[in-house]
Amino acid sequence: MKLTLKVWRQKNSKTPGEFKTYAADHVSPDMSFLEMLDVVNQDLIVKGDEPIAFDHDCREGICGMCSLMINGVAHGPKKAITTCQLHMRSFSDGDTITIEPWRAMPFPIMKDLVVDRSSFDRIIQAGGYISASTGSAPDGNAIPVAKQDADKAMDAAACIGCGACVAACPNGSAMLFTAAKVAHLGFLPQGQAERHQRVVNMVATQDAEGFGNCTNIGECSSVCPKEISLDTIARLNRDLVVAALKGVEANV
Numbered sequence: 001m002k003l004t005l006k007v008w009r010q011k012n013s014k015t016p017g018e019f020k021t022y023a024a025d026h027v028s029p030d031m032s033f034l035e036m037l038d039v040v041n042q043d044l045i046v047k048g049d050e051p052i053a054f055d056h057d058c059r060e061g062i063c064g065m066c067s068l069m070i071n072g073v074a075h076g077p078k079k080a081i082t083t084c085q086l087h088m089r090s091f092s093d094g095d096t097i098t099i100e101p102w103r104a105m106p107f108p109i110m111k112d113l114v115v116d117r118s119s120f121d122r123i124i125q126a127g128g129y130i131s132a133s134t135g136s137a138p139d140g141n142a143i144p145v146a147k148q149d150a151d152k153a154m155d156a157a158a159c160i161g162c163g164a165c166v167a168a169c170p171n172g173s174a175m176l177f178t179a180a181k182v183a184h185l186g187f188l189p190q191g192q193a194e195r196h197q198r199v200v201n202m203v204a205t206q207d208a209e210g211f212g213n214c215t216n217i218g219e220c221s222s223v224c225p226k227e228i229s230l231d232t233i234a235r236l237n238r239d240l241v242v243a244a245l246k247g248v249e250a251n252v
Contacts, residue, residue, distance in 0.1 A: 012109075
């Protein structure tokens with residue numbers, strides 16, 4: 001396969017960026033998208049040019065680092081996968097592919113296709129934990145949890161914090177991410193003591209980071225590689241209402 005790549009290049013967050021065009025020749029349909037970028041970078045290095053900076057770690061769809069907008073779609077044209085799980089057989093010979101980083105104010109571009117997602121870390125720090133000692137694993141297993149709640153908690157905990165939901169949302173909202181982090185603790189008995197303080201603190205931090213409001217467009221869930229449901233946002237909103245009725249205020 002021969003492809004034409006239009007790649008966003010930007011030296012740092014303070015320097016204006018631009019799209020640059022590269023030829024990707026001899027691309028195997030069995031390559032992953034990141035392997036294709038590796039080959040392009042090898043050619044750039046041989047020519048003495050600066051390689052394209054992009055984020056990656058596990059390359060197994062777990063770490064959430066391979067955050068790329070591909071032809072205007074977060075993680076590319078296939079559903080329920082990350083960029084590293086996208087293979088070049090999803091494209092055709094002669095295609096032009098536009099590659100750019102996440103576009104959101106709370107995700108400043110560090111270099112080329114790499115963005116700073118530490119705003120997500122600060123949201124988790126605001127309440128994505130429990131302060132009660134749960135002891136060892138056998139102690140935790142001694143607390144009965146209804147299967148329906150356990151399943152919902154696991155579904156929410158599947159969120160890998162990649163940021164695709166923010167990149168896809170026209171408002172740049174992080175509500176799906178925050179809701180998933182709130183829900184996976186809120187469904188479990190260990191998370192009940194701080195349930196309403198948690199949601200207030202995490203939403204307050206999310207707003208302070210500059211993420212937009214949720215207007216239920218649904219783009220977030222559509223591009224989520226772990227298919228986190230919009231139901232988690234509805235649950236978060238219900239918890240916020242209860243917290244307001246209880247007079248719970250943010251303490252972050």
